[in-house]
Amino acid sequence: MDRLQRRLAILLVLAAIGMRLWLMAQAPQAFCFSREHVHPDQAVILLMAKHILEQGEFPLFYYGQNWFGSLEAFIHAVFFLLFGLNSWTIHLAPLSLFTGFCLSLFVLAKKIFNPAVGLLALAWCALSPVRFSEYSLMPHGGYMAAPLLGTILLLLALESVRSTGFRSRLLSYGSLGIIGGLGWWTTPLMIYYLLAVALWVLLKDRFQGALWGFTVTIPLFFLGALPFFLYYGLDPQSQVLGMGAGYSLENVLQGLDLFVFQRIHYFLDLHLWGDLHPGFLIYGAVIYLTGTLVFFWTFRGDLYHLFRRRTWSQISSAFLLGLLFFVFAAVLISSSHIQRNSPQYFFPLATFYPHVLGLSVLRSRGALRVGAAVLLVLLFLIQGVVTWQWVGRQAPLAEARAREYLEIISQLRQRQVRHVYTGTDPGSEIINFYSGEGIISSRTMMERYPPYEEILEREPGAAHLNTPDQPLEPTLRIIGGESTVEDLGRYRLFQNFRPPPDREYSEIPRDRLTVTASPAPQEVPRVLDRNLDTYWSHPGPGEEWAALTIDLRGVYTLGLIRIQNRPAQHGNYPLRFRLETSLDGRSWKVVHSEAPMDFYYWDGPRLYYWELGYRWECRLPARTARFIRISAVNLRPGLPWTVGEVFLFEDRGPLLSAEYPLDQLRQQIKAWGLRKVYAGRWISAQLRRHPGRRLRTIRPFTEPALTRWPPSRVVEWGPDLGFVLETRDQPAFEEFLQREGIALQKETMGRLGVYRMIHWEAQKDRLAGHHSWWWTGYGVLTVGPQVREEYRRRGLLEWS
Numbered sequence: 001m002d003r004l005q006r007r008l009a010i011l012l013v014l015a016a017i018g019m020r021l022w023l024m025a026q027a028p029q030a031f032c033f034s035r036e037h038v039h040p041d042q043a044v045i046l047l048m049a050k051h052i053l054e055q056g057e058f059p060l061f062y063y064g065q066n067w068f069g070s071l072e073a074f075i076h077a078v079f080f081l082l083f084g085l086n087s088w089t090i091h092l093a094p095l096s097l098f099t100g101f102c103l104s105l106f107v108l109a110k111k112i113f114n115p116a117v118g119l120l121a122l123a124w125c126a127l128s129p130v131r132f133s134e135y136s137l138m139p140h141g142g143y144m145a146a147p148l149l150g151t152i153l154l155l156l157a158l159e160s161v162r163s164t165g166f167r168s169r170l171l172s173y174g175s176l177g178i179i180g181g182l183g184w185w186t187t188p189l190m191i192y193y194l195l196a197v198a199l200w201v202l203l204k205d206r207f208q209g210a211l212w213g214f215t216v217t218i219p220l221f222f223l224g225a226l227p228f229f230l231y232y233g234l235d236p237q238s239q240v241l242g243m244g245a246g247y248s249l250e251n252v253l254q255g256l257d258l259f260v261f262q263r264i265h266y267f268l269d270l271h272l273w274g275d276l277h278p279g280f281l282i283y284g285a286v287i288y289l290t291g292t293l294v295f296f297w298t299f300r301g302d303l304y305h306l307f308r309r310r311t312w313s314q315i316s317s318a319f320l321l322g323l324l325f326f327v328f329a330a331v332l333i334s335s336s337h338i339q340r341n342s343p344q345y346f347f348p349l350a351t352f353y354p355h356v357l358g359l360s361v362l363r364s365r366g367a368l369r370v371g372a373a374v375l376l377v378l379l380f381l382i383q384g385v386v387t388w389q390w391v392g393r394q395a396p397l398a399e400a401r402a403r404e405y406l407e408i409i410s411q412l413r414q415r416q417v418r419h420v421y422t423g424t425d426p427g428s429e430i431i432n433f434y435s436g437e438g439i440i441s442s443r444t445m446m447e448r449y450p451p452y453e454e455i456l457e458r459e460p461g462a463a464h465l466n467t468p469d470q471p472l473e474p475t476l477r478i479i480g481g482e483s484t485v486e487d488l489g490r491y492r493l494f495q496n497f498r499p500p501p502d503r504e505y506s507e508i509p510r511d512r513l514t515v516t517a518s519p520a521p522q523e524v525p526r527v528l529d530r531n532l533d534t535y536w537s538h539p540g541p542g543e544e545w546a547a548l549t550i551d552l553r554g555v556y557t558l559g560l561i562r563i564q565n566r567p568a569q570h571g572n573y574p575l576r577f578r579l580e581t582s583l584d585g586r587s588w589k590v591v592h593s594e595a596p597m598d599f600y601y602w603d604g605p606r607l608y609y610w611e612l613g614y615r616w617e618c619r620l621p622a623r624t625a626r627f628i629r630i631s632a633v634n635l636r637p638g639l640p641w642t643v644g645e646v647f648l649f650e651d652r653g654p655l656l657s658a659e660y661p662l663d664q665l666r667q668q669i670k671a672w673g674l675r676k677v678y679a680g681r682w683i684s685a686q687l688r689r690h691p692g693r694r695l696r697t698i699r700p701f702t703e704p705a706l707t708r709w710p711p712s713r714v715v716e717w718g719p720d721l722g723f724v725l726e727t728r729d730q731p732a733f734e735e736f737l738q739r740e741g742i743a744l745q746k747e748t749m750g751r752l753g754v755y756r757m758i759h760w761e762a763q764k765d766r767l768a769g770h771h772s773w774w775w776t777g778y779g780v781l782t783v784g785p786q787v788r789e790e791y792r793r794r795g796l797l798e799w800s
Contacts, residue, residue: 005115012122013102019126020095020137026395029087029406032138034130034390035397040427044448045139046090047433049076060227064448068141069185069227072097076139091137094144098136101125101148101350108155109355112318117362120376121354127384129269130391131343132350142187143344149183150193151351154324157197158317160212161205169212176201177217181224192331192348196324203315247335255333263338264288267346268353272386280382287379288353291360296322298363318359325352404489408465409435411488417495419456420463421609423470426491428452431465441465444609458685460606463495471596478595479602480619497607500619502655502751505560505728508648514551515646524548527646530736532566532774533784537640538632546574546641547631550648555583555626559651560728563616563630564776565644566787570610572642573597574632579618581625591620594633603777604660604682615776622651645781649728657727659750662686668747669695669722672756678715679724680777683752700777713775714783717742717767719760727751729778736780742767 027033031042044063048070051057062068072093079092102125109118128136135143156179160172176197183190201209222229265271265281268288274281296303302319328348332338337345357376364372405426412420413435421444422428428441429448440455444464447453456462465488466472472494476483480500486493510528517524517536526534527548538546558581565572576596580588599610601617628648632641666687669677676696677687684697700713715721723744725733730746730753737744743763744755757763772788773780 005119008119009106009115009122012119012126013099013106016102016122016126017095017099020091020098020133023133023391023395024088024091024137026391027399027402029402030395030398031090031402032134033395033398034134035394035401037134037138038398038401040424040429041448042139043427043429043433045073045076045141046085047429047437047449048073049080049093050085050433050437052077053080060231062141064446066231067188069187070141071182071186072139072141072145090139094135094137094139097144097148098125101144101151104148104151104155105351105354108151108158108351109358111155111158112321112355113359113362117355117358120358120361123380124354124357127380127387128350129267129343129383130272130387131267131269132347133387135344135347142189143347146183146187146189146193147347147350149179149186150190150348153179153183153190153193153197154320154351157201157320161201161209169208170216173212173216174220177220178224180217181221181226181228183224184221185225185228189345189348192324192328193351195331196320196327199327200315200320200323247331249334251334251336251338255335255338256329258338259329259333263341263343263346264349266341267343267349269383269386269390272390273382276382276386276389284379284382287375288356291353291356292325294360294363295356298359318355321352321355324348328352405430405434408488408491409439412439412465412493415486415493415495417463417493419459419461420465420493421456422465423467425467426465454685454688457681458689460604461495461497462606463493464607466492466494468492471598472600474596475598475600476607478592478618479600481602481607483607499602499605499607502658503559504652504655505649506652507728507732508552508556508650512553513646513648514553516549516551518547518549524643527643529782530645531782531784532644533782533786535565535569535642535644537572537642538635545631545633546635547629548643548646549585549627549629550646551585552626552628552648555624556648557622557624557651558620558628558648559622560647560649561618561620561628561630562647562649562778563643563645564647564781565615565642569642569644571636572639573616574635574641576632576634578629578631578633580629580631581620581623582627582629583625585627588627588629589623591623592618603680606682608681620651647732655727655751657750660686660752661750664749665724665752665754666690668749668754672722673720674722674756675720676718677722677724678775680726683724698775700775714788715773715775715780717757717764717772719757719764721757723755725753725755725778727753733779740773 023033031038048057048059048063051059052073059070059073061070062073075093075096076090079089079096083089083092102122105121105125106118109115109121153176156172156176160169160176163169163172180190180194180197184194198213201213205212265285268284270281270284273284299316299319299322302315302322305315332345357379361369361372361376408426409431412431418439420431420439420441422431422441423444428443431439431441432449432452440452442452442456464472467490472483472492473485482498483494484496510530513528515524515527517538524536527536536548561579574597576594577592578590578594579592580590582588597616599615601608601610601615635641660682662683665683669687675694676698677684678698679687681699684699687695687697698713723733733755734746741763743757743759745758746753746755772783774783774787
């Protein structure tokens, strides 16, 4: 390579970096320059880097996932250590990965073709498609690391088959294994590079490739991917085969159509070209397609040798890129991932297309070469104009969203809010990061970082930051509580929660109840059998209305209603409902009309949100009734209303003892030597305040992290097992134990009752059998072998 080519290469790399610096300047406070792509997940890797530096953490994977290794978090941590944590250093890690990709791409093009192709590849990088440009600055796991590590892997593959001598081959094949393993831990997108390289080495180097691969590359691959295999080997819930996300030959035809006619266009931003002028879309598609056809026509001999000859020694180095394309297409179109229309899944093709475009110019002759070069320059210019137009429209919106987050945090600080729940908008990660963790936030469901969830689980004064579409206010009225409400921009802040008055509730015996269902009038005893194998569903999703009518067979002062479903049915509830009572079954009084249903509930002195599983509850102002009717007036599209169990409670007046004597409870648990306690959310959180103790709490309806299943609520009986229940739930629980012949000892303290096993040896053969029970937080329900086997198959039973 001469001096001019070297200077041009440096200028193009600097141009690519300069382009990114300009993009950063358009939205200096935001994670990315596209408003529609701002997402709380982009703060996760930044929090990981912060925790690495400040807390000495060593996360193996992106928080809440078992894919996307933490390599990028450590790179972020290095930049934070050197330059501090601010609005521009958050982009340095992906920018460094992108710069490394540019350099490795140029070296690969120079090795396979010549420096001219490498220069054209660098020009593509400088004016790359919008989404690729965005991820070259966005703090997100794995997507920019894939093309860098994958391109390095292709370089090492070339070096491996060209190397001679023991020491040279040992180094090259060993490096292939280390980088391949490191890449596999970092991102599953490496699978395409790994398969292509493995095929090419075996076809090119044959016996020697297989020998060196099995003796050197594969063992060192496991070393490079050690964090991955360490996690999957030690975590009893993890399933390596579960990462496939649905590969099937049934997806191939539809996947091929999507791949050719839609997904590649989306990765290359051709749909945005059409926004400028419809002809540009056609132009871009023709240029990329022509380049691809030229590439495979140029190396048609390699295809011939691959499929027709018994020897493959003539396969050229360039066909390694062709194998990458074939492997990518073949694997992706059989996967459910292609349905997601996610351009970042196509980032491995960033190693392929720049070579394709450069080769189309190189292989042209005479005037055709000049014409091809002009057409390629025009393509680059259009890509640049598309990026400029997109950024001009989107960057101000992205910056405005970032400033909105900063304003929300400022307002939370002014109100001295230190602990707050939120949904995916704005997302707990964004609040935690932008506030420097001065405000601790957790998602109401599927929090990515379990320590945040754990802090808020035991915090009695946690606030809720909701968007208007989350019906917390009417839900509070239904469950009997109150709070103060403030509008903060487009969010609503709920705090200072006041629980419903403490009342003494007694469950109405279910053998007195009769339940009928409309529009199909029939008895539905399955909602009273306390067996989660059985449930009632209304006739079908086509119905817009359904109702359960319950005859109490006597006049009671109703106080509390609960409906319980299995977790698999947590979405089978109506969007809105109506609740009515009657003394004679003819004249009805409305308690709640057109009220929304949601998952909020009280446990202990505070508000919680159900995360996995469905329990609906309603507190009534003391009302005498014999009949109660619950009507679903707005059913979820495509889902029937499903009811597992119904619980009705009589209001017996004020609760005599409203105390939660936690210290006394802890002392009793310690005195009994309990190792595992089933308790509600509030009590479980308080018992976990002392992590040094060997005590596990099984809490109902919570999911510790996004991809990790919770310990099963199928009760696993044992001699060191305990239960903690509130006063209102104890009679039904004790009646159940007596009916099932289970011997427990009870101690009462305040409004709590703690139970432990006695006479275990006499009971263990029966209790350890296939039939067991399901913990609900306020008692247990029968679970038959069908449910137990389902949860054992899905890995949901407890582990030791």
